[in-house]
Amino acid sequence: MSNPLTIQSATVQPKATKRETTSDKLKRFGSKSTPYWFVSPYIIIFGVFGVFPIFFMVFLSFHHWNPVAGLSSMRWVGLENYALALTDPTLWQSLWNTFVMAILSGVPQHAVALPMAYLLVSLGARARHWLTTAYFLPYITSTIAVSMIFFVMYSPQSGLINHLLSGLANGALTEWAFGWINNFMPIAWLQENVLIRYSISFVVFWKYVGFNIVIYTAGLATISNDLYEAAKIDGASSWQRFRYIAIPLMRPFIFFAVTLTIIGNMNLFEEPYVLTRGLQTAATNGMTISNYLYRVAWEWLDMGSAAAISWVLFVIVGTLTGIYFWLFGRKGLEGN
Incomplete structure (x- = not known):
């Protein structure tokens, strides 16, 4: 008698696997x-x-290349471009100009934007939206257009700024306070190396302060009103609520905004370029490192040196940003 298990295993056949075709x-x-x-x-x-x-x-950056002569004119020079860049006094002067204008325009941006944003939030939603939009308009306006308008306003003879100052200096009601301005008229805002950094910095401040106001307004809107109400019940003044509640809780937004300012201000190009274009007397204190980079590349047609300068600028911006992260990064990102 045969084993039933043997018969069952013999009758069960394995399933045939479908062969995968090229189409599949x-x-x-x-x-x-x-x-x-x-x-x-x-x-x-x-x-x-x-x-x-x-x-x-x-x-x-390791080659000497004149783009007009074509790629065949590219010649290997090793670290010569970096050596020339680091020993070029004009580069260090332009870097110093950039650093000074970054401070002159960057610090006032945040010193004005944060209290202004706090004031806007205190005014209520309707007023905040309209005023925030008004302050933000300069940021979305063309940088070239803004710079050209200020270039005309800064004109020593026909500029609006000098006309306003002259009116204050010679006005019947204001002469006693502003009469001394006549000793300096006409003021050459862009022609004098003493003033040009301040003139450019004011344009940068005017254009970008609204951007920081929007950032800080958004940040302040996330703070619960219960905190302000509790502090108000405890007798805290408006300044104390701003100092001890708003600023500590705004650290992440301040950290973010200041980081953008450091990177942006160290790469200033359009405002100094337009305001000082054609002004030979402004070449000393009005030229940023980005302007110098442009001049080396497209006026002197030395692309290798320009590439080396761009990497020097990259290292400088990265170093400054890294130092800021090291000093304030943990506290800024924690927000307490």
């Missing part, structure tokens, strides 16, 4: 690669205009 492989590959095809335009554009220029700038 293509369909499977297509279904998996479809998302990458959708993002491929961004990857290609980012690679061409984002990644490639970085590596090309590194390569170019």
